[in-house]
Every structure is written in structure tokens, then in C-alpha cells.
Amino acid sequence: MDGITFELLGLQLFTGLALGAIYVLLAVGLSLIFGMLTVVNFAHGAFFMVGAYAGFSVYRVLPNFWVCLVFVPLATGTLGMLAERVLVRPLYGRGLDYPLLLTFGLAYVMVELVRIGFGKQGFPFDTPALLQGSADIGVGQFPLYRLFVIGVTALVLGGLWFFIEKTSFGLIVRAGARDPHIVRILGIDVGRVWLLVFGLGTGIAGLGGFLAAPMQGISPEMGAPVLIVAFVVTVVGGMGSLVGAVAAGLLVGVVESLAVLFFPEAAKVSMFVIMALVLLVRPQGLFGRAGLMN
Amino acid sequence: MNTSVLAMPARHPAAIIALLAHHRVLATIGVLLVFPWLMPNPSVASTILIYAVFALGFNFLFGYMGMLSFGHAAFLGVGGYTAGILIAHFQLRWWLAIPAAVVLAALVALAIGVLAIRTRGIYFAMVTLALSQCVYFAVYQLPLSGGENGLRGVNLDQVGPAALHISLLDPHTKYYFFLCFAALAFGLVSRFLASPFGGVVEAVRENESRVRACGFDVERTKLLAFVLSGAICGLAGALSAIHLSSVAIESLNYETSGLVVMICLLGGMGTFFGPFVGALLFLLVQDLFSLWTEHWQLYVGVVFMGFVLFFPKGVWGTLLEKCNVQ
Numbered sequence: 001m002d003g004i005t006f007e008l009l010g011l012q013l014f015t016g017l018a019l020g021a022i023y024v025l026l027a028v029g030l031s032l033i034f035g036m037l038t039v040v041n042f043a044h045g046a047f048f049m050v051g052a053y054a055g056f057s058v059y060r061v062l063p064n065f066w067v068c069l070v071f072v073p074l075a076t077g078t079l080g081m082l083a084e085r086v087l088v089r090p091l092y093g094r095g096l097d098y099p100l101l102l103t104f105g106l107a108y109v110m111v112e113l114v115r116i117g118f119g120k121q122g123f124p125f126d127t128p129a130l131l132q133g134s135a136d137i138g139v140g141q142f143p144l145y146r147l148f149v150i151g152v153t154a155l156v157l158g159g160l161w162f163f164i165e166k167t168s169f170g171l172i173v174r175a176g177a178r179d180p181h182i183v184r185i186l187g188i189d190v191g192r193v194w195l196l197v198f199g200l201g202t203g204i205a206g207l208g209g210f211l212a213a214p215m216q217g218i219s220p221e222m223g224a225p226v227l228i229v230a231f232v233v234t235v236v237g238g239m240g241s242l243v244g245a246v247a248a249g250l251l252v253g254v255v256e257s258l259a260v261l262f263f264p265e266a267a268k269v270s271m272f273v274i275m276a277l278v279l280l281v282r283p284q285g286l287f288g289r290a291g292l293m294n
Numbered sequence: 295m296n297t298s299v300l301a302m303p304a305r306h307p308a309a310i311i312a313l314l315a316h317h318r319v320l321a322t323i324g325v326l327l328v329f330p331w332l333m334p335n336p337s338v339a340s341t342i343l344i345y346a347v348f349a350l351g352f353n354f355l356f357g358y359m360g361m362l363s364f365g366h367a368a369f370l371g372v373g374g375y376t377a378g379i380l381i382a383h384f385q386l387r388w389w390l391a392i393p394a395a396v397v398l399a400a401l402v403a404l405a406i407g408v409l410a411i412r413t414r415g416i417y418f419a420m421v422t423l424a425l426s427q428c429v430y431f432a433v434y435q436l437p438l439s440g441g442e443n444g445l446r447g448v449n450l451d452q453v454g455p456a457a458l459h460i461s462l463l464d465p466h467t468k469y470y471f472f473l474c475f476a477a478l479a480f481g482l483v484s485r486f487l488a489s490p491f492g493g494v495v496e497a498v499r500e501n502e503s504r505v506r507a508c509g510f511d512v513e514r515t516k517l518l519a520f521v522l523s524g525a526i527c528g529l530a531g532a533l534s535a536i537h538l539s540s541v542a543i544e545s546l547n548y549e550t551s552g553l554v555v556m557i558c559l560l561g562g563m564g565t566f567f568g569p570f571v572g573a574l575l576f577l578l579v580q581d582l583f584s585l586w587t588e589h590w591q592l593y594v595g596v597v598f599m600g601f602v603l604f605f606p607k608g609v610w611g612t613l614l615e616k617c618n619v620q
Contacts, residue, residue, distance in 0.1 A: 040416045090603060096416050097362050101559060102602045104552055108595030116589055224548065228427050231420040239417065265435060272428040276409055279421065283412040 004261060010139030012257050018146035018215075020253020021153035025208030026230035027237065027245040028160065029201030035177045035240035036197045038096060039088060043103040044205050045227030046110040051076045051206025052218040053114055056125060065128035068210065069152075076206025077199040084198035089191070107223070114220045122219030149211050156204060157246060164242075173197060177240070232271050236278045238285025248286060308617045315614075318566045319484045323477050325570075336465040338581075340472055342573050344534045347476050349557045349569030351526030354483055356555070357564030358492070359519050360499030364551045365406060365422030368429040369524040371546030373399040373531025378448040378541040379438050388450050392475070392532045399528020400521050402429065407520035411513060423548055430546040445541040462536075472533050479526050484566065486522065495519050499564075527554075556598050562611030571610040 030044050041047075054075045055068040062068075083106060091098045127145045134141040164170040172193055176183045180190050209222070216222065233252050237244025252271045259270040278286060314321040330339035352366050377395035380386040386394075406429075410421045433439050440446065453471060454460040462468045486492050494515050497505045506512050535541045544550065553576075561572020579597065583590035605612050 034416070038416075040420065087599065087603070094606070097419075098602055098606060100362065100416060100419060101555065102599055104555070105595045105599040105602060108552075108591055108598070112589050112592035112595060116592070228424055228548065232424045235413070235417060235420055235424070268431045269428055272424055275421070275424055279409050279412050 007140045008261070009258075010137075011142060012261050013254060014137060014139075014142050014150075015146065016254030016257030017250060018149050018253070019257055020250035021150050022208050022212045022215075022226070023229050023233050023253055024246050024249030025153055025156065025204050025211070026226060027233040027249050028157070028242055029204040029208075030230050031234050031237070031240055031242060031245040032160075033198055033201040034234070035242075036173065037088075037092075037099075037194050039099040039103070039198075040096075041103050041198075041201070042100055042227070043083070043107040043110060044202070044230060045223030045225075046107040047076050047080060047202040047205040047223070048209035048212075048226055049114065049218070049220060049223035050079065050110060051209030052125070052213040052222060053118060053209075054206065055210035055213060056123060056218055059125075065130070069207075072210040073203035073207040076209075077203025080202025080206075081195050081199035083202075084195050088198070089194075107227075111220050111223070118220070120220065122217050122222070124217045125213040127214040145214055149215075152207075152211060156207065160204075160242070169193075169196075229271065232275045235285060236275055238287040241285065241287040244285055244287030311614070311617050315566070319477075319481050322480050322567060322570065323473075326473055326476065330466060330469045336469045338577070340465070340469045340537050342570075342577050343469065343472055343476055344530050344537060345554075345557060345573035345577065346570040347479050347533065348527055348530035348554055349561065349573050350479055350483055351523045351530065352554045353558050353563060353565075353569045354486070354495075354526065355519055355523040356558055357562075357568070358487065358499065359495050359516065361516065361520070362416075362419045362555070363410075363422040363520075363523075364419045364548065364555065365410075365424075365426030366523070366527050366554050367546050367548060367550035368406065368426035369399045369403055369527035370531040370534070370550060370554075371433060371541070372402045372429065373528030374535040374541040374545055375433055375436075375439055375445060375531075376528075377532035378445045378535040381450060381536070382445060382447045383438055388453060388536070392529070395532035395535075396525050396528045399531065400525035403521045403524025403528075404517070407517050407524070411516045411520065423551065426546070426551060427548060430543075430548075433546055434543060439543070442543060444543050445535075446539070448535045448539050448541065450536050450539075468537070472537065475529060475533060479529055480566075483522075483526065487566075491515070491518070556594070558608075559606070560598070560601055560608055562608030562614070565608070565610050565614060568608055568610040572608060575609060 026044060026048060030041060033039055033041050033044075051072050055072045058068050058071055059065070083103075087102055087106060088099050091102060131145045131148050134143050135147060136142075137147070162170075164173055172183065172188055176188075176190055176193050183193075184190050209218075212222075212226075229252065233248045234245060236252065237246070237248030252274065255270050255274060256267055259267040263270075282288075326343065329343070330336040333339040333342070348366075348370055351369070352363070355361050355363055355366075373395040376398045377391045380391040380394055381388065406422065406425045409425060410418055413421050434441055438445075451463055452459075452461055460467060460471075462471060487495070494505060494510050497510075498512055498515060502512060505515075531541075531545065534545070557572040557576045558569060559572070560575055561570065562568030576594075580590055580594060583593045587593075601608065607615060
């Protein structure tokens, strides 16, 4: 193991955190939607991709990264709400498999529509001028943009925590996840809460896609591999648990980027090994499913 | 058996269907025997037949047991690569290569099943998807698999003793060669479904905790069903390798897993003939749309969503329901 210094290890650790931050953004939305609606959103990766393309097209018209950063989650969230209202809602009460199958078909359609609109080829996406360059983080120079991704993810998570734990709407969300029947009996329109939660989850996924764009470019197929990672993360962390999604997302990101250093050929398989171990020891995931934000 | 039924026009159509359903394997084989003559060419018929076997294996798990796996591409791929590598690199005889493919696919199904069965419901779909992706990466890096280019040169021109001159270069002969295996698979699944084990399988779909309370070992039933399902998909993979003379790495992709879910739902999950109807419709729709647009996936996706929303029983399932057959 010559040439692997403490600095290299530290840098790779931070690279893993940035990678993990993207996974966390996806997994949190997936977990939130599942916790509330018991829907596994197979189109989550497609929303991730649509977010990247939405940012890309706005950026072409109005080259301002910050405007895009606000616009993208709103646009993908609205699209998500539309999908929930029109397509997923008729399937409630018909078993868990049907919404899953429907969103699988929806992902197919979304990917193909993007191919029609933007072509099959991907595009590179430049890091905004302000975030180019690197910063000293104690163990060496680290790309500024990746630090920014970690920062934005932390902000989103903080906002989400505040929203769910401290606002009265968040109280309804938590109650709805525990027992939608009682919430409905208390006179609350659960359908509207579900709609908003679906919008929130897909909006965060879209933001994740936009944030990932400068690191990997954009292509119509970018959502699929990331969706599989998000599944692994939710299984490892525990379905419906936001803390689990955060912890497992960062864990998977860090392990993947450290595996690149030590066993490059096994890097892609590393997360599946983690998942297999967790399934053998704790099938319900590290943070169980004891409820939302628990 | 079925021809004598068709010769009695006085009988009610539902009674005919019921009788056909009673002899489902014979009826299916009867249809499959004339099938290539109804298709534009026998090569398409072979492709549909292979997809039907793939969907048959998947349907056993999804339709009859109610377990939605998104990882069945792994078994198709392992079957295909095993048979392909044995024939292309080791010049093994087909009658050894095909069973070897089935056995290896069953072993991979056992390994994935042991892990995946610890989870339930929706978790199961996600875990099988993730583990099949793991198989994808593993095969991708295998030196013999050809990596990104896939495996080529799986040539099998002649089967049987040399004196018989059974040449697979003739597409009709090839189809009937595949049909022998397909018939075996259909018969096997039918036999399993009719057995007490099949009863437990369907009972698990209806009410798992009750089956457990009755004293059945649900985990073992699930694992056995999973392995059987994987073995049949492995057979489909081996046949596909011989049919195409190659194995594409895409056959291991998650999209292949999604494909078989679509075929199964389109045809009618939990029905015996549904997988074949689904494979036929899916490939015809795909061919039809790809004639005038390269974006056939869009239409396939829309049709699929329409079925999920409005015809969850699929074409064959809805037809059976209309004729009041179970």
C-alpha cells in the first residue's frame, strides 16, 4: 500500500462525503415518500435526471446558477405532484406493487421524452465560475464545488428536519405516516399532505440531479444507476427512516470512494456487500422503521 | 385433446376454455406447435417463445406467489453466459451446456434468494434489483464474458446424432428444438402448481401469516419457489444464447428485469398462458412501433401504465375473467 498517505485518505474521504451527499438527497426523498404513502417511487431516478435537464435548459437561457438552484426543485416538485395526482392516486388501496409498477412505467416514459427533447447524447455541464477552484481543508486542496454540494445537502437536511419536527404541517406529516386513518378522522385532508410530500421528495431528487450535473455531466440514463444506489441506501438505513437514509447514504458514498483507492475493481460491488451484510444481521435496516425522523 | 373439443361447436365457449384450462400444458403445446406458421418468420417465433419461458419462470414467483422481483435479469444472464461460455470457449455439447446453465442459474437464485427472502414486499423488489446489478458487475469483469462487447461465437449448428442431420440452421427446426425445452418448462411449472407445494405457494400470496399459522415453512417455500423460478429463467437464457449465437451484457441489465415484469403484467400475472400472451404482445408492439419511430419505449411505457391503471389483470387475465374462468 505504497503511496497512500494520510492526506490522500482524507481527500478520498471528503470525495466520498460529496458522493454520499447526492445519494442522501435521493434516499431522503425516497424514504419520505415511502414513509408517508407506502409507495416505492421507481421514477425517483427519472426525477433526478429531469432535475439535471431542467437546470441545464434554464441555464442556457439565463446563465445564473443560483436562479437554477431555486427553480429546479420547484419545477421537478411540481412535476412530481402532477404525477402523484393523476397517476399514483388512483392506485391507493390496490396493493403495494401497483404504484411501484406504475412509477416504473413512468420512468420509461420520462427518459424517452427527454431523449426526444434533448437527444440521446449527454451534455457536459460546467461548474459555475464562483465555485471553480479548490479550498484547503487541512488535508490538502479539495474542489470547492464538492464542498458546496456537501453544504447544500446539509442545509436541505436541516430545513427538512425543521419542517418535519417543528412546524404544524410537519406534525401532520408525522402523524400521517403513523396512522393516516386517525389523521383523516381528525378532519385533515390526507390526500393533500400526500401530494405535498410526493412533491417534496421529487423536488429534492431534482435538486440532487442538478447538483450532480457539474460532477458527472448529464444524460438521459443518469437516473438509473443512481436509483439503484438510492435503493441500497434505503435498505441499509431502514425504509422510512430519514436518519437512516442520511447515515447510510454517507456510509455508502465513503465506502465506495475508499474502495476506489484500495480495490478499484470491487468499488462498484462494495455497496452491495454492505447491503448483504446488513440484510443478514439486521434485515429491517440499521435504523429500523420505527417511524419518521425517529 | 383440444382438437376434439374444438370439433364440438354446440358447447358453450366458457366450457371449452374451462376444458382447455384443465389440460393447460397440452393446450399450450398445441398452440406453440402451430405458432411459427402464424408468425411473419420463425425466428421471431423463437424469440417470443424464449421470452415466454423467461416470463413463465418470473410469473411463477410474481403471479402465483406474489413476490415482485426486479432482479430476474440475473438468472437469464447467468443462464445465457454459462451456456454461451461452455459452448463457445469449451466446445461442450449442448445437452451438457444447457443443464449446466440451468443448474448455475438455480445456484445464483439460491444465493440471491437466501438474502432477498429475509425482506418482504417492496423491500424484496429493491433488494433483488440491487443484487442482480451486483451480478451484472461481476459478469462484466469476468475475463471469459467479453465484458462490454458481450459474448460471441455461441455456435450450435447441429444437434442429435450426425446420421439424423438435425440442423439448427433451419429456423423452423431451431424453433422446434427450443419448443422441446419450453414444453418441458411449461409441464414442470404446471406439475409444481398442481402439487401441494403449489397450493402453499398460492396460499402465501393470499395470506402469508395464515400459512405460517397453519404450520407451513413459509421461508422454505419462498426459497424453493425462487430457485425454481430462477432455474427456468436460466433455461430461457441458455436458449437465447443459442438462438442469437451471442449473449449481450445488456441481458443482465436491470432493464431486462423490468421487461419481464412488463411482459408478465401485460399478459396476465398468475395465469398459465399469460406469459406467452404477454411475450407475444410485447414483442409485436415493440416491433410495430419501432417500424415508424425510434422512440418505441415511450409508447411501450404509456401502454404499460395504462395496463397498470385500467387492466391490472392483463390481456389474458381479463379475457378469462370475461369468460368466467378462474
